[in-house]
Amino acid sequence: MISETTTVASAQTHAPHRLVSLVTGVAVREACRNGTHTETTSGLAPTYLQANLIILPSRYAADFRIFCARNPVPCPLMAESSAVGRFDEVKSWVAGLSGEEIVSQVDIRRDAPKYMVYRDSKLVKVECSDVVEHWTEDHVAFLIGCSFSFESALAKAGLEARHSIMNRTNPMYRTNIPLCPAGVFTSSTYVVSMRPYKRTEIEAVRNITQPYIATHGEPIAWGWDAAERLGISNIDTPDWGAPPLTLAGRPLGEHVGSEDEIPVFWGCGVTPQEAVMKADLKGTIMAHAPGHMLLLDCRDWNIVKEK
Amino acid sequence: MISETTTVASAQTHAPHRLVSLVTGVAVREACRNGTHTETTSGLAPTYLQANLIILPSRYAADFRIFCARNPVPCPLMAESSAVGRFDEVKSWVAGLSGEEIVSQVDIRRDAPKYMVYRDSKLVKVECSDVVEHWTEDHVAFLIGCSFSFESALAKAGLEARHSIMNRTNPMYRTNIPLCPAGVFTSSTYVVSMRPYKRTEIEAVRNITQPYIATHGEPIAWGWDAAERLGISNIDTPDWGAPPLTLAGRPLGEHVGSEDEIPVFWGCGVTPQEAVMKADLKGTIMAHAPGHMLLLDCRDWNIVKEK
Numbered sequence: 001m002i003s004e005t006t007t008v009a010s011a012q013t014h015a016p017h018r019l020v021s022l023v024t025g026v027a028v029r030e031a032c033r034n035g036t037h038t039e040t041t042s043g044l045a046p047t048y049l050q051a052n053l054i055i056l057p058s059r060y061a062a063d064f065r066i067f068c069a070r071n072p073v074p075c076p077l078m079a080e081s082s083a084v085g086r087f088d089e090v091k092s093w094v095a096g097l098s099g100e101e102i103v104s105q106v107d108i109r110r111d112a113p114k115y116m117v118y119r120d121s122k123l124v125k126v127e128c129s130d131v132v133e134h135w136t137e138d139h140v141a142f143l144i145g146c147s148f149s150f151e152s153a154l155a156k157a158g159l160e161a162r163h164s165i166m167n168r169t170n171p172m173y174r175t176n177i178p179l180c181p182a183g184v185f186t187s188s189t190y191v192v193s194m195r196p197y198k199r200t201e202i203e204a205v206r207n208i209t210q211p212y213i214a215t216h217g218e219p220i221a222w223g224w225d226a227a228e229r230l231g232i233s234n235i236d237t238p239d240w241g242a243p244p245l246t247l248a249g250r251p252l253g254e255h256v257g258s259e260d261e262i263p264v265f266w267g268c269g270v271t272p273q274e275a276v277m278k279a280d281l282k283g284t285i286m287a288h289a290p291g292h293m294l295l296l297d298c299r300d301w302n303i304v305k306e307k
Numbered sequence: 308m309i310s311e312t313t314t315v316a317s318a319q320t321h322a323p324h325r326l327v328s329l330v331t332g333v334a335v336r337e338a339c340r341n342g343t344h345t346e347t348t349s350g351l352a353p354t355y356l357q358a359n360l361i362i363l364p365s366r367y368a369a370d371f372r373i374f375c376a377r378n379p380v381p382c383p384l385m386a387e388s389s390a391v392g393r394f395d396e397v398k399s400w401v402a403g404l405s406g407e408e409i410v411s412q413v414d415i416r417r418d419a420p421k422y423m424v425y426r427d428s429k430l431v432k433v434e435c436s437d438v439v440e441h442w443t444e445d446h447v448a449f450l451i452g453c454s455f456s457f458e459s460a461l462a463k464a465g466l467e468a469r470h471s472i473m474n475r476t477n478p479m480y481r482t483n484i485p486l487c488p489a490g491v492f493t494s495s496t497y498v499v500s501m502r503p504y505k506r507t508e509i510e511a512v513r514n515i516t517q518p519y520i521a522t523h524g525e526p527i528a529w530g531w532d533a534a535e536r537l538g539i540s541n542i543d544t545p546d547w548g549a550p551p552l553t554l555a556g557r558p559l560g561e562h563v564g565s566e567d568e569i570p571v572f573w574g575c576g577v578t579p580q581e582a583v584m585k586a587d588l589k590g591t592i593m594a595h596a597p598g599h600m601l602l603l604d605c606r607d608w609n610i611v612k613e614k
Contacts (some may be wrong), residue, residue: 069520073377073487177485178536180380180527180574183517210490213376220487229485267487 024048025103028295029111035129038113040169040291042161046152047300049215050293051078051103051143052269053112054276055131055286058084061140063183067275068144070180074190074267076145076214078102078296078303085137094214094303103296108141114289116273121280131286139286144269145215146293147193149300153208161195166245169291170195171238172268176231177220179275188275192220192230192265196244196252199223199259209266214303222264224257235263240270240290331355332410335602336418342436345420347476347598349468353459354607356522357600358385358410358450359576360419361583362438362593365391368447370490374582375451377487381497381574383452383521385409385603385610392444401521401610410603415448421596423580428587438593446593451576452522453600454500456607460515468502473552476598477502478545479575483538484527486582495582499527499537499572503551503559506530506566516573521610529571531564542570547577547597 022028022037025048031037041050056064061080068077079090079102087108091099110130117125117134148170151161163170170193177190193216197205202222210218227235236243236253244252246261255261270290288294329335329344332355338344348357363371368387375384386397386409394415398406417437424432424441455477458468470477477500484497500523504512509529517525534542543550543560551559553568562568577597595601 066517066520066524070380070524072379178528180524182525183513206490210373213373217373217377217487218489221485 025295025297026105029106032113033107033110038129041113041293041295042148042151042170042291043164045295049078049296049298049300049303050146050148051296052146052272053108053115053141053143053286053288053294054272055108055135055139055141056276056281057283057285058138058140060184060281063185064142064272067179067182067185067272068142070182071271073216073220074179074269074271076216076269077142078145078214079143081108081140084140087135087139087141090141090143097298097302101302102143102298103294106294108294109135112288112292112294114292116287116289118273118276118285118287120282121277121285123277127289127292134284134286136284142272143294143296144272145212145303146269147216147266148293149215149303150209150212152300153212154205157204157208159197159201159205159208162244162247163195163242165247166249168242168245170241171235171244172240172270172290173230173232173265174239174274179271184279184281185275187278188271190220190230191239191268191271191274193268194235194238194244194263194265196246196261197222197264199262202262202264205264211304211306212300213305215300216267216269219264219266223262226265227263230265332602332604333412336413339420340414340417345436348420348600348602349455349458349477349598350471352602356385356603356605356607356610357453357455358603359453359579360415360422360448360450360593360595360601361579362415362442362446362448363583363588364590364592365445365447367491367588370492371449371579374486374489374492374579375449377489378578380523380527381486381578382576383523384449385452385521386450388415388446388448391447394442394446394448397448397450404605404609408609409450409605410601413601415601416442419595419599419601421599423594423596425580425583425592425594427589428584428592430584434596434599441591441593443591449579450601450603451579452519452610453576454523454573455600456522456610457516457519459607460519461512464511464515466504466508466512466515469551469554470502470549472554473556475549475552477548478542478551479547479577479597480537480539480572481546481581486578491586491588492582494585495578497527497537498546498575498578498581500575501542501545501551501570501572503553503568504529504571506569509569509571512571518611518613519607520612522607523574523576526571526573530569533572534570537572
């Protein structure tokens with residue numbers, strides 16, 4: 001049962017999830033490119049993988065690859081530009097998948113619904129529709145797995161993500177958990193996404209998401225005490241996305257301490273954007289707007305790693 | 308200049324580094340197997356890789372592989388038993404190296420200088436010379452990279468590890484930095500090894516160790532404030548290994564807060580032993596004694612990953 005309050009809140013952060021034509025990766029990319037889709041990609045084109053984007057000057061690329069290798073849970077590197085300056089072709093970092101199988105017919109500068117632009121590590125443009133004017137021959141794009149990719153599997157098991165039920169962008173938070181530094185990328189901390197579940201559902205949620213190694217895998221923490229340990233002081237004020245709600249449409253934070261529904265945290269591909277801002281990098285860096293991902297051509301079962 | 312106090316301390320934790328015959332992996336393994344070498348392996352057989360060991364009942368193997376994949380800095384998985392119950396042959400997890408190239412002619416139950424034995428997640432045997440009587444047909448051995456492996460490279464650059472200069476076992480510490488959980492492995496935290504360096508040497512130390520991805524790579528933190536952040540309250544009381552010294556043979560902790568020499572921390576392959584103890588696993592688990600590694604046949608240059 002969704003209250004009127006919720007409906008209003010949802011309208012402010014609405015996602016046209018049910019656009020029946022957006023059922024494949026390429027359809028979503030085209031809709032973003034021609035400006036007909038500009039909202040969150042959560043729930044779009046079920047089973048098609050979605051990717052976080054970070055686009056760096058080439059001199060930072062080597063350190064960034066090592067940064068991802070050392071922090072694979074928040075930063076599971078799936079692919080990168082096939083060469084410096086290429087926005088239309090990627091090479092794969094996923095064993096068993098070619099770059100072309102991950103995504104083809106792509107324009108990385110225009111195919112996400114919204115972008116962020118950073119200059120000299122400061123955010124200078126929020127939620128712009130493309131980054132064509134900022135892209136240069138010296139840029140390298142990196143595609144990083146996204147936890148939206150396991151939401152089809154959760155929904156199939158009767159564990160649909162709350163933000164998806166409520167038609168909202170999922171909440172994301174900064175934490176105080178340090179990442180392993182690599183080259184210029186020092187002093188960064190995890191960003192996490194959050195979905196509330198009952199304590200009795202945690203085992204199933206962990207088991208279902210664990211095989212999605214390339215898209216953050218199982219949660220990194222769960223419970224109200226975990227929220228505190230991560231340094232999240234108020235669950236109702238996420239750093240990105242919409243505040244989380246109970247099924248009755250109430251703020252989740254009203255239930256702090258209750259065991260009925262607890263927050264469950266996953267590594268989040270917004271982490272590199274935080275890392276970039278903390279690393280004092282020079283030049284222009286681009287990224288997707290949190291929650292507004294690049295849709296891929298490969299499917300969730302292509303990257304599931306069975307035990 | 309090494310003070311008399313230090314000499315006594317060193318004698319208690321001495322390592323016969325200079326045994327000229329122990330210059331290859333197989334020579335060290337044989338010396339361990341026949342009981343003629345029982346001390347730390349730091350400094351032995353330079354350029355030959357060394358490995359941490361953890362030996363688990365097979366039912367925990369799948370979760371452990373995922374645990375390593377999610378925490379590759381403290382737990383860089385290099386190889387495992389070629390099949391359940393095999394202690395004499397490994398299969399490789401390192402791209403470009405076969406199991407046989409990593410180590411052959413091995414008896415994992417006897418070829419480390421000293422072992423630890425855990426039963427139902429409690430430590431029941433400390434520093435025994437072999438684990439032949441505990442090994443069963445159901446055990447799987449995992450070999451995890453060791454930071455001794457980049458010490459030859461550091462020494463070559465004039466940055467010899469302090470514990471190696473002082474002929475001691477390197478200090479290792481528990482921290483409060485959480486690891487990413489995987490299946491039964493929850494609630495674990497990083498274990499780190501420490502080597503003191505001058506602040507002006509940090510950049511070189513980071514650059515030299517960064518390419519050793521398979522053996523912990525570059526440091527995860529450095530500085531006195533980092534020690535505090537990691538939850539290390541007293542640098543002079545490591546949880547494993549010998550207390551660290553200045554070059555003058557004084558306790559390093561006398562210099563807390565000074566910028567002259569600062570502690571530098573790396574991920575440590577003792578981490579899985581901590582994880583096992585916190586995970587409440589059933590049955591018999593074996594491991595090397597911290598600082599007392601299994602020597603391999605491959606060389607440090609075999610696993611260096613250039614940018």
